[in-house]
Amino acid sequence: MASVGEFSKKFLAMDQGILLQEDLFGKDWDSGEWSLNNCCLLDSDQSDKFHNIENKGLYIIPLQGRNELIGLIILFASTATPSYERNKEILESIGVLIANTIKQRRSEEDLIKKNEEMAVANSKLEELNELKNRFLGIASHDLRNPLYLIKSYGEILKEDLRGKIHHTRQTFLEKICASSDFMETLLDNLLDISKIESGKYNLIKNEENLNELTKSQIDTHKLIARKKKIKIALDLGKIPTVDCDKNAIIQIMGNFIGNAIKFSPPNTKITVRTSREDNAVRLSVTDEGPGICPEEQELLFGEFQTLNNKPTGGEKTTGLGLAIVKKLVNLHGGNVGVKSGEEKGCTFFFDLIPYDTLLLVGPPTEKVQRIDSIRPKPISDWEFS
Ligand code: ADP
Numbered sequence: 001m002a003s004v005g006e007f008s009k010k011f012l013a014m015d016q017g018i019l020l021q022e023d024l025f026g027k028d029w030d031s032g033e034w035s036l037n038n039c040c041l042l043d044s045d046q047s048d049k050f051h052n053i054e055n056k057g058l059y060i061i062p063l064q065g066r067n068e069l070i071g072l073i074i075l076f077a078s079t080a081t082p083s084y085e086r087n088k089e090i091l092e093s094i095g096v097l098i099a100n101t102i103k104q105r106r107s108e109e110d111l112i113k114k115n116e117e118m119a120v121a122n123s124k125l126e127e128l129n130e131l132k133n134r135f136l137g138i139a140s141h142d143l144r145n146p147l148y149l150i151k152s153y154g155e156i157l158k159e160d161l162r163g164k165i166h167h168t169r170q171t172f173l174e175k176i177c178a179s180s181d182f183m184e185t186l187l188d189n190l191l192d193i194s195k196i197e198s199g200k201y202n203l204i205k206n207e208e209n210l211n212e213l214t215k216s217q218i219d220t221h222k223l224i225a226r227k228k229k230i231k232i233a234l235d236l237g238k239i240p241t242v243d244c245d246k247n248a249i250i251q252i253m254g255n256f257i258g259n260a261i262k263f264s265p266p267n268t269k270i271t272v273r274t275s276r277e278d279n280a281v282r283l284s285v286t287d288e289g290p291g292i293c294p295e296e297q298e299l300l301f302g303e304f305q306t307l308n309n310k311p312t313g314g315e316k317t318t319g320l321g322l323a324i325v326k327k328l329v330n331l332h333g334g335n336v337g338v339k340s341g342e343e344k345g346c347t348f349f350f351d352l353i354p355y356d357t358l359l360l361v362g363p364p365t366e367k368v369q370r371i372d373s374i375r376p377k378p379i380s381d382w383e384f385s
Pocket of ligand 1: 255259260263264287289290291292300305306307308309310316317318319320321322323346
């Protein structure tokens with residue numbers, strides 16, 4: 001029969017040993033370690049003390065874990081047990097083994113409990129995140145239509161009244177238009193984030209050529225860049241096709257080029273490059289702007305990160321562009337990155353898997369739910385009449 005017990009704090013604080021019959025079990029006077037005295041065997045009859053069990057022998061084994069005494073085992077023997085020379089060492093090492101097993105089991109149980117607590121906390125977080133995404137989606141969706149009206153009527157008034165009203169009034173109208181443009185971008189960004197995070201972003205993938213996509217978009221960017229006296233050059237390499245959502249890639253590319261224009265001073269150059277990199281197709285945008293320090297490079301792709309660099313032409317920033325870029329590229333199974341060293345300027349790039357490789361290895365594992373887009377439809381004509 002064995003019994004495993006735990007010592008009270010009071011008992012553990014005791015400096016002296018405890019006496020069990022004539023045997024001493026407790027802290028060694030000299031070393032302060034817990035120990036069993038040499039004579040751990042009792043011959044005396046313990047029946048009255050130990051639940052009327054006929055005992056002829058008794059062992060007390062300390063359960064000594066690492067730096068900690070976690071309990072005691074008391075073994076009763078019905079016959080008188082001989083006392084061997086190395087009784088103490090053997091019993092003590094059994095005690096250590098048992099103590100370590102108990103400790104390991106306890107920490108396993110602790111771990112299971114903590115894991116369960118974490119699973120509950122995680123599912124609560126997921127619920128809250130889902131709620132946040134739904135709220136974001138609904139709020140941005142419902143705000144878009146009235147905003148579209150403000151923006152459209154603002155534009156009409158601005159153009160119709162140009163030259164007919166005092167220039168201060170004209171400035172007011174221009175501010176209304178600029179602010180509603182910014183709000184529209186912000187709402188679009190929030191909608192994108194909520195759609196991607198809730199797994200409802202509708203990727204429509206096809207075999208595409210990044211060079212063709214770049215050429216089709218570059219004129220619009222050149223027009224904006226020209227206003228800041230910034231030149232855009234193309235350096236398109238020989239690259240294979242990729243499996244991608246054309247609109248998402250245009251959005252990603254637009255963000256890289258748009259940022260390069262936004263954060264570069266006048267009379268600089270931007271280079272849009274495509275190349276084959278090991279197992280990937282890369283599109284990169286290099287500028288001659290201020291560059292990005294290593295600490296900020298870590299933060300760039302997070303949400304709402306407006307960092308030290310400020311737009312050079314009074315443009316607006318939301319700090320959401322690169323966060324969306326990263327999520328979109330990851331949805332394609334690709335990677336994004338930035339390089340910026342001692343020299344001025346920086347290079348933003350994304351890598352996608354070539355179409356032919358994808359056919360061999362199969363599509364990325366990330367599952368994208370295809371449902372109808374939640375972006376609102378444009379306001380129909382009758383709403384203006
Ligand atoms: P936004 O452009 O709306 O601020 P982004 O997520 O696209 O949001 O960019 C986050 C921040 O990263 C910017 O505010 C800017 O400080 C920095 N940044 C992005 N692109 C560049 C760039 N090409 N050169 C310098 N800084 C940049």
